[in-house]
């Protein structure tokens with residue numbers, strides 16, 4: 001009998017999309033946080049649902065051969081790094097399987113999936129951190145949300161982040177205490193300080209610190225800026241972002257520079273990029289170069305093509321391709337990112353690009369009814385994938401190649417199915433590990449138009 005509160009022994013066979021181990025009892029799947037494939041574990045059933053149950057790890061009876069010891073004291077408390085205790089090679093195998101399963105099941109696509117391109121050193125790879133600030137059991141906490149909750153795990157050091165974050169956290173905590181800064185309460189909507197965001201250019205070492213506040217000013221901003229610049233000679237930007245809305249969206253619309261510029265600069269694939277507070281920039285620069293190399297290789301440009309780069313951010317892919325194409329048109333919804341993209345083109349002396357600040361689903365149908373004739377379309381949408389209008393307009397634009405960069409196997413599979421139903425064929429699927437020690441995976445896909 002499977003009952004809540006009952007203890008049982010299971011062998012872990014798989015991982016869920018959230019990184020929980022899956023073990024079966026009488027054929028019924030149990031999801032167990034902290035267990036990895038190959039583990040034999042004793043668990044306690046916590047909750048039963050129709051098709052699966054949630055169970056708590058009581059004891060590891062026999063550890064998996066793929067289990068490695070945790071290098072992080074917050075593992076299993078903090079919501080990040082779900083697969084930290086799974087050997088890195090096994091993580092890559094899991095990600096390949098995850099992509100394959102989604103493409104087969106959701107997209108009915110049976111193109112071979114290439115082995116995931118992994119990282120040599122899968123730690124300290126992130127160039128951006130977003131820390132919620134709050135009280136946890138009356139203790140001032142800056143860290144990450146606990147798995148499945150909004151309680152904050154206070155973090156001194158995160159093993160996938162740059163070490164500079166530890167010092168920033170320390171300074172901000174001291175500043176809060178010294179100035180009696182009130183902390184935002186998600187439930188009441190009262191209190192000032194909400195989030196700490198940091199960005200660092202791995203090549204340039206330039207640093208940006210953003211404080212998200214429920215108001216316009218902070219006490220003693222000048223003094224804080226002074227402490228920061230004394231500690232971090234590479235600090236290029238200290239920004240106050242105002243967010244007075246009761247929302248899960250981290251940043252508000254308005255930025256005010258307290259020190260330095262409203263951007264940092266980094267270099268990637270030999271080009272220089274300015275990155276402003278609101279602009280997206282891939283979080284793992286080492287692997288981003290691997291990803292972009294794939295895009296360049298698959299585009300295989302001859303020099304006179306017109307390329308559309310949809311969801312182009314600060315124009316990273318656009319500028320790389322512009323060096324090898326006739327013309328690149330980029331589309332991006334965040335205005336600040338488009339401004340960065342235009343400046344980036346100029347700073348790199350690239351003259352054959354054009355950027356539109358617009359929603360892709362809005363502007364693409366318009367472009368499709370004009371005389372724009374791209375040979376190649378690159379898309380790199382957020383997790384929800386492309387809107388139907390975008391996919392339809394892409395088909396209408398009739399490029400010979402589509403390069404789809406995605407961070408979500410499910411929406412990728414759905415969108416590839418639509419394009420396969422409309423004269424495109426999936427030629428190649430290459431996953432790249434942009435997010436080691438987590439369940440997330442990035443993919444680049446080449447599709448070509450099927451000639452009739």
Ligand code: SAH
Nearest residue numbers: 280311312313332333334359360380381382
């Ligand atoms: N290709 C870029 C950015 C990819 S992230 C890079 O590699 O850096 C996805 C981008 O899509 C983000 O910059 C986001 O602001 C943008 N975006 C989100 N929704 C959009 C929409 N509806 N239309 C156009 N751009 C959108």
